[in-house]
Amino acid sequence: MTVQVGWDDNDHTILLYTLGSTWTWDELYENIDRGIAMVETVPHVVDVLVDFQNSQLPPRAFAQFHRVANIPTPQTSFIVIVGGGTLLLSLFNLFKLIVGNEANKYYWVSDLNKARSTLAAQRTSLMV
Numbered sequence: 805m806t807v808q809v810g811w812d813d814n815d816h817t818i819l820l821y822t823l824g825s826t827w828t829w830d831e832l833y834e835n836i837d838r839g840i841a842m843v844e845t846v847p848h849v850v851d852v853l854v855d856f857q858n859s860q861l862p863p864r865a866f867a868q869f870h871r872v873a874n875i876p877t878p879q880t881s882f883i884v885i886v887g888g889g890t891l892l893l894s895l896f897n898l899f900k901l902i903v904g905n906e907a908n909k910y911y912w913v914s915d916l917n918k919a920r921s922t923l924a925a926q927r928t929s930l931m932v
Contacts, residue, residue, distance in 0.1 A: 807831040809839040812853060816846045818923065823859035829868055836875055849881040851923050855916060856888030865895055873903050882926050884911045884919040 806824030819839050823832070843850045876883065885896055893912055900907040911926075913919050 807835045809835045809842070811842070812920075816842075816850070817848065818851050818853060818920075819843060820853045820855065822855045825858055825860065826862075827859065828862055829864070833871075840875075840877060843877060843879050846879075849879050851882045851884070851927075852876075852880060853884050853886055853916065853919050853923075855886045855919075856892055857886055857915065859888065861888070861892060861895070866898075869899055869902055873899070873906070876906075876909070880909075882909050882911065882923055884913060884922055886913055886916055886919045888912075 806827040808822045808824075810820055810822075812818035812820035819842060821832075821835060821839065839852075885892070888896075896910070896912045900910055903910070911919075911922050913922055
């Protein structure tokens with residue numbers, strides 16, 4: 805399977821999806837179900853990282869926008885898309901326009917270190 809999901813930290817506050825070089829939408833949605841089940845085991849909100857650094861989008865990405873937009877649960881706080889190149893960044897910006905008021909929970913960065921820093925900064929700003 806080329807989509808993996810697991811905790812990114814020991815406190816189970818960050819869920820990390822890692823997408824391999826080739827994957828399918830069915831594999832992604834199967835692992836999203838696993839991720840949602842993992843989130844439901846903790847009492848707090850969870851941020852999500854989606855690592856596209858070594859990945860390419862499968863066909864029909866635009867057609868998946870509506871389904872992807874409905875994935876976050878009430879326990880999901882921020883969602884950071886990691887890597888994926890200029891095509892993914894362009895699609896990401898279009899996706900943010902489509903989700904409207906929910907767009908402020910989505911971020912795109914180039915690597916996992918920046919993703920973790922982005923989450924830390926967003927968490928800090930919520931505490932102020």
